[in-house]
Amino acid sequence: PDLKQGSIIIQEMGTAGFRDQRIDATLVGVHNSYFKLTHQSLLNGRLFGSFDQGTSQKVCVIERCDKGQAFFGVHKRIGETITLQGQPFTIIGEIEHRDSQFVYSEFSIYVPLSSYRYIKTTTGFRQALFSAYSLHQIPKLINQLKLLLRNNFSMSDGEFTVQSLSQFLESAQAIVSKVTAIIGGIAGISLLVGGIGIMNIMLVSVTERTREIG
Numbered sequence: 001p002d003l004k005q006g007s008i009i010i011q012e013m014g015t016a017g018f019r020d021q022r023i024d025a026t027l028v029g030v031h032n033s034y035f036k037l038t039h040q041s042l043l044n045g046r047l048f049g050s051f052d053q054g055t056s057q058k059v060c061v062i063e064r065c066d067k068g069q070a071f072f073g074v075h076k077r078i079g080e081t082i083t084l085q086g087q088p089f090t091i092i093g094e095i096e097h098r099d100s101q102f103v104y105s106e107f108s109i110y111v112p113l114s115s116y117r118y119i120k121t122t123t124g125f126r127q128a129l130f131s132a133y134s135l136h137q138i139p140k141l142i143n144q145l146k147l148l149l150r151n152n153f154s155m156s157d158g159e160f161t162v163q164s165l166s167q168f169l170e171s172a173q174a175i176v177s178k179v180t181a182i183i184g185g186i187a188g189i190s191l192l193v194g195g196i197g198i199m200n201i202m203l204v205s206v207t208e209r210t211r212e213i214g
Helices: 034-038 050-054 066-072 113-118 135-152 165-213
Strands: 003-018 021-030 042-045 059-064 081-084 087-096 108-112 127-132
Touching: 003 034, 003 066, 003 113, 021 066, 021 113, 034 127, 042 059, 050 113, 059 066, 081 108, 087 108, 108 113, 127 135
Parallel strands: 021 108, 059 087
Antiparallel strands: 003 021, 003 081, 003 127, 042 087, 059 108, 081 087
């Protein structure tokens, strides 16, 4: 098989509660392989595993960030119970917070994909992340995933996008290049307008001086 590991990613904004406090957070449902795929560092506790996933345990992994620090204050995190959309979940781990192209949030809380049904009624997903055993297998894996989406989810090519990380970076670079070109064009127009303004001032000055002399 070309697929090494993968994870569906479901995320929505929700409310987390701890003692008498409430905070808005991104609630993310993922497979336990997600953390290996994204190489996020475990800072404390543990990540949820196959048992948690298979038995839909109400456990969660939180991010360590400024917003989270303000939310928990001096209280310990590991082993504490928080509510996600009113449902009790036990914090089992803490990971580093970092910007990601897959999850966008100031403060994210991760739960097993199978446990996401406790806090949200969402059944569909917008993103999925996969890895192949080797680089040369990636094109074949992309074709297999496209075929899977067409046949199993009855989706047409215009309804989904399957990209490798290199393709994603190329797309991002193309966007950056376009934005740079636009900014450069705006700067060029500003210089042109500024040049015309200076020329007009010089022309007026010379004309007035000529009139005084004449």
